[in-house]
Amino acid sequence: MQPKVTDIWVYLAQTPLLWLTATLVIYYLADIVYQRVEQWPPANPVLISVVILITFLTLTGTPYQQYFDGAQFVHFLLGPATVALALPLWRYAGRLRHMLAPLCGALLIGSLTSIFTVVILGRLFGVSDITLRSLIPRSVTTPIAMGISEQIGGLPSLTAALVIMTGIIGAVIARDLCNHLRIDDQAARGLAIGVASHGIGTARAFQMNPEAGAFAGLAMGLNGALTTLLAPLLVRLLGL
Amino acid sequence: MVRGITALLVCQLAGEITTRALNLPAPGPVLGMLLLFGILLWRGAPDWLDQVGQGLLRLLPLFFVPAGVGIMNHAQLMQTEWLALLAILLISTVVTMITTAGALLILSRLAGIRKEHEGATKSY
Numbered sequence: 001m002q003p004k005v006t007d008i009w010v011y012l013a014q015t016p017l018l019w020l021t022a023t024l025v026i027y028y029l030a031d032i033v034y035q036r037v038e039q040w041p042p043a044n045p046v047l048i049s050v051v052i053l054i055t056f057l058t059l060t061g062t063p064y065q066q067y068f069d070g071a072q073f074v075h076f077l078l079g080p081a082t083v084a085l086a087l088p089l090w091r092y093a094g095r096l097r098h099m100l101a102p103l104c105g106a107l108l109i110g111s112l113t114s115i116f117t118v119v120i121l122g123r124l125f126g127v128s129d130i131t132l133r134s135l136i137p138r139s140v141t142t143p144i145a146m147g148i149s150e151q152i153g154g155l156p157s158l159t160a161a162l163v164i165m166t167g168i169i170g171a172v173i174a175r176d177l178c179n180h181l182r183i184d185d186q187a188a189r190g191l192a193i194g195v196a197s198h199g200i201g202t203a204r205a206f207q208m209n210p211e212a213g214a215f216a217g218l219a220m221g222l223n224g225a226l227t228t229l230l231a232p233l234l235v236r237l238l239g240l
Numbered sequence: 241m242v243r244g245i246t247a248l249l250v251c252q253l254a255g256e257i258t259t260r261a262l263n264l265p266a267p268g269p270v271l272g273m274l275l276l277f278g279i280l281l282w283r284g285a286p287d288w289l290d291q292v293g294q295g296l297l298r299l300l301p302l303f304f305v306p307a308g309v310g311i312m313n314h315a316q317l318m319q320t321e322w323l324a325l326l327a328i329l330l331i332s333t334v335v336t337m338i339t340t341a342g343a344l345l346i347l348s349r350l351a352g353i354r355k356e357h358e359g360a361t362k363s364y
Binding site: 024050054058068071072074078079080082083085087093102106107109110113114117121122131139141143157160161165168169173183193195200204207213217219220224225228229 | 245248249251252255265266267268270273274275276277281289290292293294296297299300302303305306307309310311312313314318321324325326327329330331332333334335336337338339340341343344345347350351353
C-alpha cells in the first residue's frame, strides 16, 4: 500500500532531519543567489533564509520549538565558531597592539553612541518604556543582551528579536556605508561593524575582508562587556 | 579535523565554566575566544587548528539562521510598533557605525599612528 503524503509529512515533521536539512538547503541556495547578484545587500543570505523559513513554518503551522529541534545542530556551531575568532585576531595581533589606545577609546565612544541614539530615537518615536529598555542592549551579542535587558527592566525575549534585527540590518548596510564614506581602513570597518551589529555583522565583515572580520569579532566581545557595565549606569543616570 | 574541533570545544567549555564560576557578564564562547587568543600569542597557531577555524568562520552567517528564525516568536509583540522599531534600529546602527569608525580614525591620528607603521610592529 502506498503511504499517503500526509503520513510522510507527519513522520518527517517529528524528526530533526527535516528542518536541519531545510535550513542548510535554503541557506545554500540563498548564498548562491547572493553571489550571483554580486552580493547585492538586500539579497543578504541570512535575511533571505530567515524570511523563507519563517514563511514555510507559518504556512505549515510548525511551531518554532519544533523547527529548532532540528536547527539546533546548526545553532550549536556558533559556539566553536566564536572561539575560532581568536585565530584571525591573533594574525593581526601586531596591528592590534600598535593601536590599542585609540581602539579602546573608539570602542567606548561607539558603545555610548549605540545606547544614546536608541534612547533619543526611542523618545522621539514615542515607543513604550518597556520597549525602550529592551532596545538599549540591542547591538550586543544575544546572550549578553538578554542578561542586560533583564537587569534594566526590559523584556529579554523582545531584546533577542531586536538583536537579530540589528545584526541583519548591520550586515545588509555595512559594505555600502563604509564604501560611501570612504572608510577603507579594515580595522576601522571591522570595529564599527562589530560594535554596531555584533556577530551577524562580524560574519558579514569576514566576507568583506579577514582583517575587518578579526577586528569585528574583537569589538563584538569587548562591546558586550562594556555595555554590561554602561547600560545599567546610564539607565539610572538618565532616570529611565 | 578532530583535533581542531576538539581544541575549539575545550576552549569553549573552559569559557563556560569560568563565566559561571566567577559569575562574569560575558558568554562562555567569548571567554573561550579570549582564552584561545592568549594561547595563540604564547604558542602560535598550528595548521590543523587554522584549517578547522577558517572552515567554521566561512560558514559563520549560516550559524545565525536558526536564532534569526526565532523572530517569528515575537511577531505579535512587535506588531504595534514595528515601523518605529525598524526606523530606530536602522538609524542608530548607521550612526553607531559612522561614529565608531570616525572615532578610531581620529584617535589614531591624534596618537600619531599611521598605517605605514604596520609592517614594523608585525615583527615582534
